[in-house]
Amino acid sequence: MSKDIRTVRPPVQLLPKAVIAVRPASTAKADLEVMAAQVAQMTTACCQENIQVDSIVITFGGIKDITKRVK
Numbered sequence: 760m761s762k763d764i765r766t767v768r769p770p771v772q773l774l775p776k777a778v779i780a781v782r783p784a785s786t787a788k789a790d791l792e793v794m795a796a797q798v799a800q801m802t803t804a805c806c807q808e809n810i811q812v813d814s815i816v817i818t819f820g821g822i823k824d825i826t827k828r829v830k
Contacts, residue, residue, distance in 0.1 A: 774809055776809040776811050777812050778800065779805075798817075
């Protein structure tokens with residue numbers, strides 16, 4: 760007697776996903792620290808809203824660099 764998989768385990772609720780992409784103003788230590796704090800705040804906000812952070816991209820390039828890394 761086989762059981763239907765849906766009765767054994769309920770369906771998984773898929774969370775919305777987010778990609779956080781940031782570009783620091785410069786390589787100065789203060790700018791990098793500000794950027795790290797902002798990424799932490801964005802990640803916390805996503806978790807509070809049940810949004811899964813799929814990737815965090817830190818780049819000095821443009822949109823092409825971001826899309827290349829996320830794919």
